[in-house]
Amino acid sequence: MSLVWVFFSLSISAGIFTILIGKYINYMRTTRLHVSKKRDFKPFVSVIIPTWNEADVIENTIRNVEESFYEKFEIIVVDDRSTDGTYEILKDLEKEYSNLIVLKKKGRKGKPQSINEAMEVARGDIILFLDADSRISPEYISTHVACFSHPNANMIFTDFEPYNYKPKNLSHKIQELFFSFAKDVIYSNIFVKMIFMGNGVFFKREILDKVVPIDPTTLVDDFTIASKLSEIGVREVFSIYPWVNIQYANSLKDLWKQHMRWYYGGFREIVKFMKAGNLKYLLFYILSIAFFTSPIWFTILWIFFGNFWLFLGLYLIVYAYSLFTFSQLLDVNRRLSVLSTFILPALVMVFELSVLIPAMLKSLFVERYYEVMDRIGKRINKNLSKKDKEEDWYKVKRDRY
Numbered sequence: 001m002s003l004v005w006v007f008f009s010l011s012i013s014a015g016i017f018t019i020l021i022g023k024y025i026n027y028m029r030t031t032r033l034h035v036s037k038k039r040d041f042k043p044f045v046s047v048i049i050p051t052w053n054e055a056d057v058i059e060n061t062i063r064n065v066e067e068s069f070y071e072k073f074e075i076i077v078v079d080d081r082s083t084d085g086t087y088e089i090l091k092d093l094e095k096e097y098s099n100l101i102v103l104k105k106k107g108r109k110g111k112p113q114s115i116n117e118a119m120e121v122a123r124g125d126i127i128l129f130l131d132a133d134s135r136i137s138p139e140y141i142s143t144h145v146a147c148f149s150h151p152n153a154n155m156i157f158t159d160f161e162p163y164n165y166k167p168k169n170l171s172h173k174i175q176e177l178f179f180s181f182a183k184d185v186i187y188s189n190i191f192v193k194m195i196f197m198g199n200g201v202f203f204k205r206e207i208l209d210k211v212v213p214i215d216p217t218t219l220v221d222d223f224t225i226a227s228k229l230s231e232i233g234v235r236e237v238f239s240i241y242p243w244v245n246i247q248y249a250n251s252l253k254d255l256w257k258q259h260m261r262w263y264y265g266g267f268r269e270i271v272k273f274m275k276a277g278n279l280k281y282l283l284f285y286i287l288s289i290a291f292f293t294s295p296i297w298f299t300i301l302w303i304f305f306g307n308f309w310l311f312l313g314l315y316l317i318v319y320a321y322s323l324f325t326f327s328q329l330l331d332v333n334r335r336l337s338v339l340s341t342f343i344l345p346a347l348v349m350v351f352e353l354s355v356l357i358p359a360m361l362k363s364l365f366v367e368r369y370y371e372v373m374d375r376i377g378k379r380i381n382k383n384l385s386k387k388d389k390e391e392d393w394y395k396v397k398r399d400r401y
Contacts, residue, residue: 007311007314007315007318008314008315008318010315011314011315011316011318011319011322012318012319012322014319014322015318015319015320015321015322015323015325015326016322016326018184018185018190018323019184019185019322019323019326019327019330020330021188021190022183022184022185022188022190022327023184023188023330025188025189025190026183026184026187026188026238026240027240029237029238029239030237030238030239030240030241033147033150033153033156033237033239034143034147034239036147036149036150037143037146037147037148037149037150038146038149039142039146041145041146041148041149042070042071042072042145042146043072043124043125043126043145043148044072044073044074044123044124044125044126045070045072045073045074045124045125045126045127045128045141045145046073046074046076046118046122046123046124046126046127046128046205047065047073047074047075047076047128047130047141048076048078048115048118048119048122048127048128048129048130049061049062049065049075049076049077049078049130049131049132049134050077050078050080050111050114050115050118050131050132051077051078051079051080051082051086051090051114051132052079052080052081052082052086052109052132052395053082053083053084053086053395054082054084054086054132054133054398055082055084055085055086055089056398056399056400056401057132057133057247057398057399057400057401058077058086058089058090058132059089059093060135060401061130061132061133061134061135062075062077062090062093062097062100063093064134064135064136065130065134065136066097066099066100067138068136068138068139068140068141068142069138069139069141069142070141070142070145073099073124073141074099074100074101074122074123074124075097075099075100075101076101076103076118076121076122077090077100077101077102077103078103078104078105078114078115078117078118079102079103079104079105080105080109080110080111080114081104081105081109087102087104090102101121103117103118103121105117107216108216108217110216110217110218110219111198111221112214112215112216112217112218112221112224113214113216115129115212115214115221116212116213116214116216119208119209119212119213122205124205125204125205126145126148126202126203126204126205127202127203127204127205127208128141128200128201128202128203129198129199129200129201129203130199130200130244131198131199131246133246133247133398133401134199134200134244134245134246135163135244135245135246135401136200136242136244136245137242139242140158140242140243140244143242144156144158144202144239144242145202147239148202148204152235153204153237154203154204154207154234154235155201155202155203155204155207155229155234155235155236155237156201156202156236156237156239157187157196157197157200157201157202157236157237157238157239158200158201158202158238158239158242158243158244159183159200159238159239159240159241159243159244160179160197160199160200160243160244160245160246161243161244161245161246161333162175162176162245162246162247162248163245163246163247163401164247164248164250164399164401165248165335167335169248169250170252171248171249171250171251171252171254171255172248172250173336173340173344174252174255174344174347174348174351175248175249175255176248176328176335176336177324177327177328177336177340177341177344177345177348178324178348178352180324180327180328180331180334181323181324181327181328181348183238183240183327184323184327185323185327187238188238189236189238193230194226194229194230194234194235194236195222195223195226196222196226196236196238197222198221198222198225199244199246200243200244200246201222207229207234208225210228210232211224211225211228211229211232218265218268218269219261219264219265219268220261220262220265220266220269223265223266223269224269227269227273247396247398247399247401249396249397250396250397250399251397252351254396254397255351255396256351256354256355257396258396259352259355260355260358260359263355263356263359263360264359264362264363266359267359267360267362267363267364268363270363271363271364294313294316298310298312298313298316299313320345320349321345321346321349324341324344324345324348324349325341325342325345328341329341
């Protein structure tokens, strides 16, 4: 029993240490970024906002961005053939704001092609990607643009906080815990070189030009851009202030579908790289499979080779649990109760595995997957595979703000 407690103590300590290191890295990078900035550095900025059926939020988003203290900017909105009146709202706003450019999508459906078409007309030396539900403070653009006066600043990914958070919403609680973990462990680049979300991210135009146009078939424009930037040696900086405000998904169904697009899209890109002969991504995929199925392997090893493997498996589970718990407990913007931070990590890990495993299988056997869906559809007289492909681009429902 004493050995078990030693393993538990080590794993919890390792979890706390990892979170503290992540927070320290994010704080120091942000501090160095903002200390070295020149406030008189004022290049022209293009704010790119892809939209599709965003009538509930888009007007307030545009008005919010227009209230920025920064003066030298344009807003380019590409509407992906919306059916809810989004385009008409935007055209009315275009008459009101001289720096607003509204484009109707010409090419393939999806955010990547919207970015491609926006970049064809963008005039900015700095490019900012925002989602259609984003809210920013008046100093958000000016503060981060000034940071690009540093010669080594090529891209900045900003922190984000929800503005529709409801304490009793389970989906919101899961996202709160998941994102606090992601900021400390993933965006600090402790274990991965570069990964970011495509909202609240600034690029030097000369850098972004090296990776666009983006493959219009990808489901994860941010992953695709990150992969290309990593290959040419660009470093990202996660800036913890000022942040962009976002909406959390309101239901577990929306959250599952959102994460399914992220993970399936990401693994699908990895499979593409693997088929092209990139062994780095093949190794990553193998390690991912081994990691996500580790409880099975540790159980087998324990049965055949003794208790050491049981202890090691428990150590890793408690370590992962600690990462989620202490990322939230040590968060200055913590919204969850102490009780929730100790209960929810298990639910978050199970939820993410429920998305990750089918996403990996779907990406590896996608053609076979759609063949099976076609057969099922024929039996019930529905084109399930077409519906499923359309839902790959599933968009979460917005709160009207």
